[in-house]
Amino acid sequence: MARVADARDGEGGSELRSAPMINDRFLRACRREPVDCTPIWMMRQAGRYMPEYRALRERYTLLELCRNPELATQVTLQPLRLGMDAAILFADILLPLEPMGAPFEFAAGEGPVIHAPVATKADVDKLRVIEPEEGLGYVLDAIRMLKKELKVPLIGFAGAPFTLASYLIEGGKSSQFAKAKRFMYTQPEVWNDLMAKLSEVVRKYLRKQIEAGADAVQLFDSWVGQLSADDYRTYVQPHVRNILKDVETCGVPVIHFGTGTYHLLEAQREAGGTVIGLDWRTPIADGWAKVGADRAVQGNLDPITLLAPRELAEKHAARVLEQAGGKNGHIFNLGHGILPETPVATVQAVVDFVHRTSSRS
Numbered sequence: 426m427a428r429v430a431d432a433r434d435g436e437g438g439s440e441l442r443s444a445p446m447i448n449d450r451f452l453r454a455c456r457r458e459p460v461d462c463t464p465i466w467m468m469r470q471a472g473r474y475m476p477e478y479r480a481l482r483e484r485y486t487l488l489e490l491c492r493n494p495e496l497a498t499q500v501t502l503q504p505l506r507l508g509m510d511a512a513i514l515f516a517d518i519l520l521p522l523e524p525m526g527a528p529f530e531f532a533a534g535e536g537p538v539i540h541a542p543v544a545t546k547a548d549v550d551k552l553r554v555i556e557p558e559e560g561l562g563y564v565l566d567a568i569r570m571l572k573k574e575l576k577v578p579l580i581g582f583a584g585a586p587f588t589l590a591s592y593l594i595e596g597g598k599s600s601q602f603a604k605a606k607r608f609m610y611t612q613p614e615v616w617n618d619l620m621a622k623l624s625e626v627v628r629k630y631l632r633k634q635i636e637a638g639a640d641a642v643q644l645f646d647s648w649v650g651q652l653s654a655d656d657y658r659t660y661v662q663p664h665v666r667n668i669l670k671d672v673e674t675c676g677v678p679v680i681h682f683g684t685g686t687y688h689l690l691e692a693q694r695e696a697g698g699t700v701i702g703l704d705w706r707t708p709i710a711d712g713w714a715k716v717g718a719d720r721a722v723q724g725n726l727d728p729i730t731l732l733a734p735r736e737l738a739e740k741h742a743a744r745v746l747e748q749a750g751g752k753n754g755h756i757f758n759l760g761h762g763i764l765p766e767t768p769v770a771t772v773q774a775v776v777d778f779v780h781r782t783s784s785r786s
């Protein structure tokens with residue numbers, strides 16, 4: 426742990442400010458060390474499927490929850506009653522866009538809406554490469570607050586440049602990413618500038634999250650599976666590599682996540698990451714073979730199986746564990762975020778099932 430503490434805090438006081446960590450099986454698995462049982466957490470584990478989250482959302486908007494460190498702390502802690510082995514900071518990948526000069530809102534039923542989507546070189550030139558304290562200090566405050574409370578590791582995160590650029594250019598959610606890809610093909614130099622600016626912000630932001638106390642960080646490249654392997658290597662990989670190679674020197678695990686990425690796993694591995702995320706389309710054993718035995722893997726239950734009868738969800742969870750083969754270096758997770766209509770009882774059942782059936786003792 427000394428390595429982690431050193432990298433984390435220039436003031437040398439982070440360990441004193443933190444509550445003692447009692448359960449570190451998530452961090453051990455990230456480092457491919459032996460564990461007493463397979464650790465589990467779930468992407469979007471704090472969210473609308475939980476009644477206590479919905480109750481808070483009646484009083485506050487999503488952005489209000491994110492921007493208030495006390496509320497963000499409270500929401501981050503909510504799912505831990507289900508026995509998760511890690512907490513993920515409550516925030517959103519889009520938060521850096523506003524201080525960079527691209528304000529947005531979450532419109533009911535529509536997802537994010539960027540007020541002025543990026544279309545031209547002038548739009549890219551206007552975006553500011555901010556320092557994280559400038560405009561994102563509330564996220565760092567929430568991390569410091571959480572570290573006083575937590576008995577499990579805290580995961581910080583950021584969006585990867587392709588996924589952020591796709592929201593900026595599309596103006597919101599998209600299915601084919603036609604605007605973003607057209608931009609990439611028709612204005613490759615401007616694309617490169619945009620990716621470089623986003624990467625620099627993300628690199629600094631992840632470093633600051635680690636300094637504030639994050640025990641691991643995850644880079645969400647949720648939509649990068651839309652690209653061919655060639656295009657990934659040309660237009661995206663150098664930027665992701667710049668982020669990951671730098672952040673890896675902080676000494677905490679870095680999780681590199683995407684969906685629909687079976688064809689990209691080798692290229693993602695080259696770009697970096699202590700742990701590579703796999704979605705449910707990729708059998709863990711196949712994905713792990715592509716990613717290499719020197720990396721840990723995270724995944725990959727289909728989130729929709731949590732809407733099935735509990736026994737079936739458990740059967741799918743058993744299959745994930747079986748494919749991971751009880752090897753060191755598997756972190757159980759969903760292949761993507763949990764759906765709002767998921768029954769809490771099924772989440773609880775799967776967490777208990779994974780702990781019970783993967784027990785090494």
Ligand SMILES: Cc1c2[nH]c(c1CCC(=O)O)Cc1[nH]c(c(CCC(=O)O)c1C)Cc1[nH]c(c(CCC(=O)O)c1C)Cc1[nH]c(c(C)c1CCC(=O)O)C2
Pocket residue numbers: 467468469470471472473482487513514515516517518519531535536537582598645647762
């Ligand atoms: C693409 C992306 C976003 N945000 C995020 C991603 C990458 C992961 C992924 O692919 O799902 C990441 C994210 N967003 C949120 C978290 C919190 C931490 C967690 O528990 O995982 C994390 C890690 C809160 C949130 N961010 C959002 C919610 C929905 C909640 C609400 O309205 O209260 C939550 C809990 C809103 C959001 N935020 C985003 C979208 C597209 C939406 C709307 C879609 C939806 O409604 O589910 C952008």
